[in-house]
Amino acid sequence: xxxxxxxxxxxxxxxxxxxxxxxxxxxxxxxxxxxxxxxxxxxxxxxxxxxxxxxxxxxxxxxxxxxxxxxxxxxxxxxxxxxxxxxxxxxxxxxxxxxxxxxxxxxxxxxxxxxxxxxxxxxxxxxxxxxxxxxxxxxxxxxxxxxxxxxxxxxxxxxxxxxxxxxxxxxxxxxxxxxxxxxxxxxxxxxxxxxxxxxxxxxxxxxxxxxxxxxxxxxxxxxxxxxxxxxxx
Amino acid sequence: xxxxxxxxxxxxxxxxxxxxxxxxxxxxxxxxxxxxxxxxxxxxxxxxxxxxxxxxxxxxxxxxxxxxxxxxxxxxxxxxxxxxxxxxxxxxxxxxxxxxxxxxxxxxxxxxxxxxxxxxxxxxxxxxxxxxxxxxxxxxxxxxxxxxxxxxxxxxxxxxxxxxxxxxxxxxxxxxxxxxxxxxxxxxxxxxxxxxxxxxxxxxxxxxxxxxxxxxxxxxxxxxxxxxxxxxxxxxxxxxxxxxxxxxxxxxxxxxxxxxxxxxxxxxxxxxxxxxxxxxxxxxxxxxxxxxxxxxxxx
Numbered sequence: 001x002x003x004x005x006x007x008x009x010x011x012x013x014x015x016x017x018x019x020x021x022x023x024x025x026x027x028x029x030x031x032x033x034x035x036x037x038x039x040x041x042x043x044x045x046x047x048x049x050x051x052x053x054x055x056x057x058x059x060x061x062x063x064x065x066x067x068x069x070x071x072x073x074x075x076x077x078x079x080x081x082x083x084x085x086x087x088x089x090x091x092x093x094x095x096x097x098x099x100x101x102x103x104x105x106x107x108x109x110x111x112x113x114x115x116x117x118x119x120x121x122x123x124x125x126x127x128x129x130x131x132x133x134x135x136x137x138x139x140x141x142x143x144x145x146x147x148x149x150x151x152x153x154x155x156x157x158x159x160x161x162x163x164x165x166x167x168x169x170x171x172x173x174x175x176x177x178x179x180x181x182x183x184x185x186x187x188x189x190x191x192x193x194x195x196x197x198x199x200x201x202x203x204x205x206x207x208x209x210x211x212x213x214x215x216x217x218x219x220x221x222x223x224x225x226x227x228x229x230x231x232x233x
Numbered sequence: 234x235x236x237x238x239x240x241x242x243x244x245x246x247x248x249x250x251x252x253x254x255x256x257x258x259x260x261x262x263x264x265x266x267x268x269x270x271x272x273x274x275x276x277x278x279x280x281x282x283x284x285x286x287x288x289x290x291x292x293x294x295x296x297x298x299x300x301x302x303x304x305x306x307x308x309x310x311x312x313x314x315x316x317x318x319x320x321x322x323x324x325x326x327x328x329x330x331x332x333x334x335x336x337x338x339x340x341x342x343x344x345x346x347x348x349x350x351x352x353x354x355x356x357x358x359x360x361x362x363x364x365x366x367x368x369x370x371x372x373x374x375x376x377x378x379x380x381x382x383x384x385x386x387x388x389x390x391x392x393x394x395x396x397x398x399x400x401x402x403x404x405x406x407x408x409x410x411x412x413x414x415x416x417x418x419x420x421x422x423x424x425x426x427x428x429x430x431x432x433x434x435x436x437x438x439x440x441x442x443x444x445x446x447x448x449x450x451x452x453x454x455x456x457x458x459x460x461x462x463x464x465x466x467x468x469x470x471x472x473x474x475x476x477x478x479x480x481x482x483x484x485x486x487x488x489x490x491x492x493x494x495x496x497x498x499x500x501x502x503x504x505x506x507x508x509x510x511x512x513x514x515x516x517x518x519x520x521x522x523x524x525x526x527x528x529x530x531x532x
């Protein structure tokens with residue numbers, strides 16, 4: 001079953017820059033997909049369209065049955081509740097504890113405290129940080145902070161996890177830890193993961209589906225892909 | 234219940250934010266306080282001027298003197314005509330015999346002089362005493378009556394009262410303009426405070442957007458913040474309105490400047506004014522924050 005369908009998708013920004021030019025792509029439920037390509041090739045725009053931060057100029061982007069282009073601003077939150085997003089810069093709130101940061105989406109949805117607690121603890125257990133509930137983000141290493149970010153993205157049990165260069169700020173060892181977490185989420189929970197990355201080692205080691213974008217078009221799509229020697233990172 | 238939890242959380246966030254940005258909040262609260270004190274003064278002055286104008290209007294009369302040769306039949310015709318005028322509240326007719334009797338009753342001197350007058354020698358005139366509904370139409374009504382046949386002359390405030398009443402009207406209108414201007418300034422100031430709150434919480438707002446918080450839930454705490462700024466700003470003006478007016482009423486003995494201008498008793502009306510101030514504070518606060526939320530909160 002296809003969870004993401006991108007059909008003839010064009011995205012042209014107001015300043016005239018074309019980010020995607022007739023992109024066609026399908027991602028099935030439970031897949032782990034790397035999106036790679038040189039800076040400015042349209043990777044970020046593509047994943048921004050998945051969580052409706054950007055709208056396609058032409059064509060269709062369908063995520064979990066929702067046509068992103070037709071989604072009204074006031075209804076975007078409904079799409080985002082079905083997704084989890086992990087950022088390169090973590091986007092954790094420094095004045096909140098690890099527990100509060102992970103509970104943040106559930107709190108803002110108005111869930112009961114008694115419902116929030118077990119879900120937060122489960123999400124933290126998933127990333128191996130259950131013992132850090134009372135810590136503040138600045139007391140954690142960068143790798144741990146990224147794992148908190150993953151826990152926050154997973155707390156709502158999303159079907160799709162979108163990762164925008166999650167290892168961009170991490171050293172190779174810590175990157176491996178984070179990737180192990182993502183891999184286990186994909187394998188154990190069946191969560192579809194779409195990850196934008198520049199990290200050659202990770203892509204080559206994980207042997208997952210690799211989608212290469214070049215100037216807004218699909219340059220290659222391999223099931224157990226790798227970075228090729230000539231590809232820029 | 235989920236909606237109540239969201240509401241409670243938003244109220245809590247809004248209130249916390251008022252104290253978190255204390256210096257800015259203080260500026261907004263002070264501006265609201267000053268505006269509402271002026272609004273309160275304007276309302277109190279307006280109510281008193283209104284009451285005084287009504288008193289004045291109530292006492293306004295036009296006295297119509299009829300020709301000496303006019304008969305009771307003429308009087309009946311004229312009375313009907315006067316009664317048909319829109320600004321006329323009541324008409325009272327007094328024949329010259331009735332006027333004579335009234336005057337004789339007022340003093341012994343009048344009684345001695347007038348006692349010798351009979352129906353033919355009585356130099357007084359038949360007259361109408363007319364009460365009007367609105368002071369502003371007094372002049373027009375009097376002029377209209379003066380034109381009637383068998384009417385000798387008409388006496389009324391000769392424009393003085395009208396000028397006074399229209400002056401009060403001007404005072405009321407200018408107060409309204411000033412108050413509206415101040416309310417607008419306050420709304421802008423509160424809007425600015427909220428803008429800075431939005432800016433200082435931009436990371437939190439961005440995360441809220443990305444984790445799927447609805448626009449309404451994101452906006453609600455900011456609206457409450459403006460609401461609380463307005464409410465807190467109205468506390469001092471409310472106290473001044475209630476206790477200040479009562480104090481002034483007692484000190485001045487219920488009269489302003491002289492015994493002519495009677496102050497309105499501070500009974501339930503000061504509490505109504507207090508409620509109006511509270512409502513203005515709340516509405517201005519929410520309007521100010523709504524403006525900022527719409528303009529600066531990118532969702």
